Amino acid sequence: MNKTKAxxxxxxxxxxxxxxxxxxLDFFLKEDRYHTAKNLYDYMEERYPAIxxxxxxxxxxxxxxxxxxxxxxxxxxxHFRISCHSDHHHxxxxxxxxxxxxxxxxxxxxxxxxxxxxxxxxxxxxxxxxCPECQIAS
Amino acid sequence: MNKTKAxxxxxxxxxxxxxxxxxxLDFFLKEDRYHTAKNLYDYMEERYPAIxxxxxxxxxxxxxxxxxxxxxxxxxxxHFRISCHSDHHHxxxxxxxxxxxxxxxxxxxxxxxxxxxxxxxxxxxxxxxxCPECQIAS
DNA sequence: TTACAAATCGTAATCATTACGATAGAATGT
DNA sequence: ACATTCTATCGTAATGATTACGATTTGTAA
Numbered sequence: 001m002n003k004t005k006a007x008x009x010x011x012x013x014x015x016x017x018x019x020x021x022x023x024x025l026d027f028f029l030k031e032d033r034y035h036t037a038k039n040l041y042d043y044m045e046e047r048y049p050a051i052x053x054x055x056x057x058x059x060x061x062x063x064x065x066x067x068x069x070x071x072x073x074x075x076x077x078x079h080f081r082i083s084c085h086s087d088h089h090h091x092x093x094x095x096x097x098x099x100x101x102x103x104x105x106x107x108x109x110x111x112x113x114x115x116x117x118x119x120x121x122x123x124x125x126x127x128x129x130x131c132p133e134c135q136i137a138s
Numbered sequence: 139m140n141k142t143k144a145x146x147x148x149x150x151x152x153x154x155x156x157x158x159x160x161x162x163l164d165f166f167l168k169e170d171r172y173h174t175a176k177n178l179y180d181y182m183e184e185r186y187p188a189i190x191x192x193x194x195x196x197x198x199x200x201x202x203x204x205x206x207x208x209x210x211x212x213x214x215x216x217h218f219r220i221s222c223h224s225d226h227h228h229x230x231x232x233x234x235x236x237x238x239x240x241x242x243x244x245x246x247x248x249x250x251x252x253x254x255x256x257x258x259x260x261x262x263x264x265x266x267x268x269c270p271e272c273q274i275a276s
Numbered sequence: 277t278t279a280c281a282a283a284t285c286g287t288a289a290t291c292a293t294t295a296c297g298a299t300a301g302a303a304t305g306t
Numbered sequence: 307a308c309a310t311t312c313t314a315t316c317g318t319a320a321t322g323a324t325t326a327c328g329a330t331t332t333g334t335a336a
Contacts, residue, residue: 051316
């Protein structure tokens with residue numbers, strides 16, 4: 001996902017490309033990692049002192065629905081990152097800096113065999129720990 | 139995990155065995171699935187009309203820390219279930235009834251090979267969908 | 277049974293998220 | 307250019323889950 005493609009998705013779906021929406025894209029494209037709604041709110045508030053929660057959450061959900069962002073729950077708080085769905089994969093997530101590393105291992109084929117007569121609607125595979133950089137820092 | 143073992147863990151760690159703590163165990167042992175704090179609170183309130191949030195949450199955390207319960211985050215809300223750590227496995231979780239089915243497939247060995255120089259501290263593999271019973275019901 | 281620490285109650289505070297009426301802004305047709 | 311009509315945003319209040327804490331009660335060991 002890049003800015004051009006995200007804007008293309010917005011216009012294709014008849015959503016307006018506003019300055020706030022562009023700034024939100026900049027925020028997520030700047031760093032390839034998970035961020036909380038609060039992280040984004042703080043970033044936006046520096047640039048638009050009157051920004052509303054509504055704008056932040058509404059656009060997070062919009063981007064999520066359009067596939068521009070993907071999300072995960074880490075300790076009962078939603079985290080969002082720029083989408084990278086060119087192929088199916090999962091993530092290593094650093095507990096310290098939040099940076100993600102793709103993992104190209106997916107156990108669903110094997111798992112599926114043991115779940116005949118179950119209707120599978122989704123799955124989650126995440127690995128948590130310290131990335132090389134954060135190990136050195138600690 | 140069963141009631142005798144849970145009580146053994148409590149006393150071994152010098153925690154008191156109170157009526158509320160026993161009732162909480164009954165609640166989780168009754169059904170092999172994930173429950174929210176609210177589920178437990180409602181159950182407790184029927185039996186102890188003056189039960190406090192504090193008691194519910196404090197004991198959920200205590201049981202979790204002692205390994206009597208395990209937890210997961212489903213749509214930004216913590217869910218708890220009685221621990222079943224006899225062997226390492228993961229769960230299929232029904233989106234409708236919350237019942238769990240163990241899955242004896244774990245992708246960590248393969249994943250680890252691709253993550254040399256990363257320090258792995260934990261992982262999560264969950265499959266969501268409809269269990270056979272809930273497919274019939276819908 | 278007494279005494280003390282642990283557990284619980286009652287209630288307020290916090291944190292993330294959602295909701296909604298009022299206002300502002302962009303796109304379209306005249 | 308102007309009016310019309312959506313859409314987006316603001317301002318703020320409400321909700322839902324969770325945490326916090328002083329006051330009171332209860333369990334346990336001497």
